[in-house]
Amino acid sequence: MVSGEFTSAMVLAILPEIGLVALAAILLVVDLLWRGETRRYLGWLTAAGLAVIMLLAILFARPAVEGGLMWGGMLRFDSAGFVFRMLFLAGAALTALYAAVTESVRLRGEFYALLLVSTLGMSLMASAADLIMLFLAIETTSIPLYALAGFVLRDQKSVEAGVKYLLFGAMSSAILLYGFSLLYGFTGTTQLYNLSATFQAGGIPTILIAAVIGLVLVGFSFKVSAVPFHFWAPDVYQGAPTPVAGFLSTASKAAGFVALMRVVTVAFPEQSALWSIMIAVLATASMLVGNYLALVQKSLKRLLAYSSIAQAGYMLIGVAVDTEFGLVASTYYLMAYLVTNLAAFGIVAWVEHNTGSDDLTAFAGLSRRAPALGLAMIAIMLSLGGVPPFAGFFGKLLVFGSAIDKGMIWLALVGIFNAIIGLYYYLVILKTVYVNEPTDSARLPKANLSWQLALGICVLGILVLGFWFQPFYSFAQNVAASIRIY
């Protein structure tokens, strides 16, 4: 299945990656040519470039659902990779548009370039089919993100966020790499799709297998910010420039999920009883800890950080049940979550830009100060809470359904228990927005076009994913089918 020849199909398989590299290079050059305020078009340029790449990929580089291995078995060109790449590209484009309201980053070419390189890494994570490739992809994703989190050198919090993220990230990468090295040691191969066969034949003691799976899970738990590897998230989200926090909580998390799904289903199909329970425990812990700590937060960014930890917990349910339907559920949930959380951080960025604060008090009376944003907040918070007609509802229904389908009723009950706690604090935010008296009752000014466009797309996404399930569900089905090819 792996051929040594170079074909045009191979180029098509990495078309988005080629596009990303080219776009990053163009941006760096343009950054040198443009001066001063002209640079405000950098965000538009990035977003437009990403849109063109998406369009080209959709037109010319759509894989068959199951796909096949490419580039000497380094990548798998299939639906899972494709759908997630589109998600990352969309997430990056929206982030670039949101950046227009964040003073510290909007005129900096290297910001956009780093964003693109990180997206490149995610894109490779989604399709990596080899342990070495996967590790390199994870590092390509993470290193620009460390820099982005600490991007504002004048701001101590941002620097602290960057350093914290780097330290936690390096640690978890090391653990992941250790797990990979054990895997290679046991099997003599780094090819993901050959691992399981060799793994079976080896007669390795269960305790060792459990240890390996545990090490690998630690690495991914960090990426998706699952408890107990979540400690970085609140501080990093709060300190990092807001668009970066939004990007971290969505695209980066999605990248962690797609790699996790692929690795556990492809490499350890026989050990599913083992990792299924491990992931179920991670899911339970994430939901409980995330939701409980979110209850007491005063800063909306920190609150969203804890909420995103809890959201990772719901998504892990779909992975834990180890069924095709579970993967569909998690993927749908991820799509819903991506648009919702990007919208949330978009609004935080704008309010922060105007009031200089991301405290809950800064959002008091937002519905009076900007009625449209008040309505957008309804869509966002209720989508996170899992209430129709917004996207999150269907995601939650699917993941709980997948748990019941599998017979893991207890996991579904933990899920609904948490959904109720979650709804509480999302409603408190809405109450703040609608009822509390604003400290400054002046209307918020009109935001610039790129921000409006990005928020509009996100809110539209929340609504569309909330009732027009068909296309997105079939994408999710393709993802699940391509990951579970056995």
Next chain:
Amino acid sequence: MQFPILSVLIFTPLAAALILLLLPEEKKNWIKGLALAAGIIVLALSVWLYASYDIAAGGYQFQERVDWLPALGISYFVGVDGISLPLVFLSGLVIVSGVLVSWNVHDRPREFFSFLMFLGASVLGVFCSLDLFMLFFFFELAVFPKYLMIVTWGSPKTREYGGMKLTLYLFIGSMLALIGALAIYFGSGLRTFDMLALENAGFAMAFQRLWFPFVFLGFAILGGIFPFHSWAPDGHVAAPTAISMLLAGVEMKVGAFAALRVGIMLLPEGARQWAWLILILATVNVVYGAFIALIQTDFKYVIGFSSVSHMGLVLIGFATLSREGLIGAGMQMFSHGVMTALFFSIVGMVYDRAHTRDIPKLGGLARKMPWAAIGFIVGGLVSMGMPGFSGFVAEFPVFMGAWRAAPVVAVIAILGILITAGYIFLVIRRVFFGEVPEELAGVTDVTVKDKIVIGGLAVVMIGLGVFPSLMVPMVESGVKTILAILGGA
């Protein structure tokens, strides 16, 4: 293809809600006008539906079906029968009344009326659903309008507490029901949410016994079942008038209706197994609710607890699983809906003028607001089950059914009605008769719009009491379907 009348019915308020959000804020008259127009269209359509339903044929009529997500067997599937049609009509009545009594909302009217329309669409969607997923979708669609309307436009003292309590209780209920509904979906092996297909799924006895409480109690929490009823008085009191009317008048019926449709009709054997428990809880509802209503000094709390008490009669009717009981429950859902909407509208009118709901501070208002007094007395007579009013037509069959199922329940429940008579007379005497306190000397009469609401709702209740044949045969045709399921199981 026939005219998709049910879709028009459901999507009219939904479309109105969205258009309202796009209107400029300053155009208050357009906003109110549009909301009223949407309400009147809904009412007119519901009357038309009611009149053209073929009772002799029975079953689900005006069906429409469009695939929604075929991969999971989800479809947009609507249809109405003899149980749901009166409730559709009830929704139309209460939505129009709600718009009329909210004419003076000044704070962000655009959002207010838009959310009101969302709530309307939600209840209509539930009553018309024949697809379990769709029922759920519309059921939960009510979450945000309910919460936001209570906390934003509710009475300042308790709105945050009341709104949150109500929303969380109901969300807990709906989440329990969701788990049950998903279990039904996966357990049936049919891979469809079509309730008509699920009715014939033939679930095993153990399965039904396990999941019936999830579904039934989950939905019945919204119906105000004891001991999960305490959201109702707190929430209703905290809410603005129109929302109290919709919550107590229609939303509680949504809960009861969903408990019937999903709980009893999909898991009939489970219902049989658990009927004793529902009977006990519902009896407590009737008596306990009435007792607590008796000792309230807040005008609105009296009505809030009376709703708890009256919803108990609906649930008793369900739990008898008999022809009389179910007909009574169906009638009671409608009758109580109209009655409590009328009560809450009058409480709102009194409060708007007297600026207090404290019963000891009120008095003699019959002289100041004769329409309100008459309306309240009519509602009171309905609530006591006086012959000649819709309450009699509803409560009498419930007692008949209860007598056959368990005479002691009937006796205790009738006791509850005596207490009801007690608190109704007390309130009428203290609020509407006696001396007018000095502070209330300046109270003015109700407006023309208020009179339309009072008159309209009162006429419906009296009309139904005098001519029960306007609705009983309709409900009976719906009950036939349920009995067929119960008998066939």
